[in-house]
Amino acid sequence: MRGVTGVQKVGQTRETDVPPTAQRYLEPQMGASISAPAEPVEWNMAMMGADKAWAINPGSRSVTVGVLDTGVQGTHEDLRDNFDAANSVSCLYGKANTAPGAWEPDSYAPAAGHGTSVAGIIAAARNGRGVVGVAPNVKIASVKVMEPTGYMYAENVVCGLMWSADHGFDVTNNSYYVDPWMYNNPSNPDQDAVIEAVRRAVDYAHSRGTVTVAAAGNYGVNLDAEAGLFLPGDLPNAISVTAANTRKELAYYSNYGLQTVELTAPGGDGYAMINTTGLNNGYTTFHGTSASSPHAAGVVALLASAHPTATPDQLRAMLLAQAIDTPCPSGDSRCTGTTAKNSHFGEGIANALAAVSGGNPDPDPDPEPVTTVYATDFETGAWTVNPAGSDTATSGRFEVADPGATSWSGYTMQPGTTPSGVRALVTGAAPARPSATTTSTAA
Known part of the structure; x- marks a missing residue:
């Protein structure tokens, strides 16, 4: 067939010597x-x-x-x-x-x-x-x-x-x-x-x-x-x-x-x-x-x-x-x-x-850059987060204070130090034996 006029290309597709x-x-x-x-x-x-x-x-x-x-x-x-x-x-x-x-x-x-x-x-x-x-x-x-x-x-x-x-x-x-x-x-x-x-x-x-x-x-x-x-x-x-x-x-x-x-x-x-x-x-x-x-x-x-x-x-x-x-x-x-x-x-x-x-959105976008809304080092005493000044942390469930170390059965439940400075946001400043609700510290 390769010699027939008008035939461009001819090939055998079902070769027997090719592995499966x-x-x-x-x-x-x-x-x-x-x-x-x-x-x-x-x-x-x-x-x-x-x-x-x-x-x-x-x-x-x-x-x-x-x-x-x-x-x-x-x-x-x-x-x-x-x-x-x-x-x-x-x-x-x-x-x-x-x-x-x-x-x-x-x-x-x-x-x-x-x-x-x-x-x-x-x-x-x-x-x-x-x-x-x-x-x-x-x-x-x-x-x-x-x-x-x-x-x-x-x-x-x-x-x-x-x-x-x-x-x-x-x-x-x-x-x-x-x-x-x-x-x-x-x-x-x-x-x-x-x-x-x-x-x-x-x-x-x-x-x-x-x-x-x-x-x-x-x-x-x-x-x-x-x-x-x-x-x-x-x-x-x-x-x-x-x-x-x-x-x-x-x-x-x-x-x-x-x-x-x-x-x-x-x-x-x-x-x-x-x-x-x-x-x-x-x-x-x-x-x-x-x-x-x-x-x-x-x-x-x-x-x-x-x-x-x-x-x-x-x-x-x-x-x-x-x-x-x-x-x-x-x-x-x-x-x-x-x-x-x-x-x-x-x-x-x-x-x-x-x-x-219709656009080119990334279906898995990287997180947006972090925007700081409010920052404090807790050292100034009052903690104000809104213009009216009504949200403070001087009393209540949390307070800004110098934490006292609290431990129980050899475990430190609340450290007595902070990563920097003296004050931190804590659930209780004075050391006390913890109850079913343990204290926590956020620096």
């Missing part, structure tokens, strides 16, 4: 089952200000996010209100299959619940039970691209991206890499054809109004230094997302790269995982760039809800401009760049609150 990397990519991210929560504000949502965003705009019913993954169990109690079965599909073997339930996960496949967990991060409903997604009012559609063997081959991904574009999805989340090669090198004819096919599909989706959000990968490598492309995240019209932990550091497993990644979002690690939906109406912990990518996709869905006429380029520009600047951690030589843009976090942490508020 897809399973290694998905399975470590699956956590342990947990009891159904009752919609607490989780650390990951608070980091992005999503909990504050819900009060402003929880997402529009006209916005749909396509979950290109292992399949989604749309009957889950936390997903069914937002699940769009009519626009869900299986793209296995490169062919769209809309038979009822074709888009559901294969129970015997590795990491079968992966797509259901991703969907919960994006759009689990606010219904008084379980968890809440970043955009709890938008729709989600399942686009199954993982075969029962655990592979996401290029033909499946191309089908999924094209389907999403043709069915008007505003966003797709892509928490995987295109098999069978982790890094596709343009110098290899087979891999070059895979790059071209997936690039065209991503570009087509972009031209039809769909934003492609993708995981940066879980191998702790600098993507800038790799000879090949990590697909689809490395493509120009895809947004590559790294994973941050609860301490706002790059998660130990996350790939990174100054020229490659654009954004970060909560991904979790051993200190704190992501709680989300699981198979069979259950809930589970989850971590990885497979978790950070849907956080970012949810923020794009909020942006599309707040700006219904915005183009993919405009949504992308807002997403990156509003991101919360996150500096390189001290002492980590892998991180290069500036606070505004670096190899660990790209433009910063995805900002759900800014997406719906």
Whole structure:
């Protein structure tokens, strides 16, 4: 076929000499089952200000996010209100299959619940039970691209991206890499054809109004230094997302790269995982760039809800401009760049609150500088705190005085000294045997 006139590139995607990397990519991210929560504000949502965003705009019913993954169990109690079965599909073997339930996960496949967990991060409903997604009012559609063997081959991904574009999805989340090669090198004819096919599909989706959000990968490598492309995240019209932990550091497993990644979002690690939906109406912990990518996709869905006429380029520009600047951690030589843009976090942490508020608020602002309202050293005698002079501490429960030391059974209950000077605010100046109400001193 490579010699046929008009054929640009040809490649074999189902190589038999490539190790089964897809399973290694998905399975470590699956956590342990947990009891159904009752919609607490989780650390990951608070980091992005999503909990504050819900009060402003929880997402529009006209916005749909396509979950290109292992399949989604749309009957889950936390997903069914937002699940769009009519626009869900299986793209296995490169062919769209809309038979009822074709888009559901294969129970015997590795990491079968992966797509259901991703969907919960994006759009689990606010219904008084379980968890809440970043955009709890938008729709989600399942686009199954993982075969029962655990592979996401290029033909499946191309089908999924094209389907999403043709069915008007505003966003797709892509928490995987295109098999069978982790890094596709343009110098290899087979891999070059895979790059071209997936690039065209991503570009087509972009031209039809769909934003492609993708995981940066879980191998702790600098993507800038790799000879090949990590697909689809490395493509120009895809947004590559790294994973941050609860301490706002790059998660130990996350790939990174100054020229490659654009954004970060909560991904979790051993200190704190992501709680989300699981198979069979259950809930589970989850971590990885497979978790950070849907956080970012949810923020794009909020942006599309707040700006219904915005183009993919405009949504992308807002997403990156509003991101919360996150500096390189001290002492980590892998991180290069500036606070505004670096190899660990790209433009910063995805900002759900800014997406719906029209500005760039920090969902976790630093405390305001302390303003001194009244100061005294207690040495002047009278303690006046209002213009009328009616609030004094010369008598009553507290008084300004020279404290006498009080002890009981060898324990000092009230010291007889002050940090400076002689006087302090005390509950009793004279030493006395304490009763059930002990004395206290404030210097």
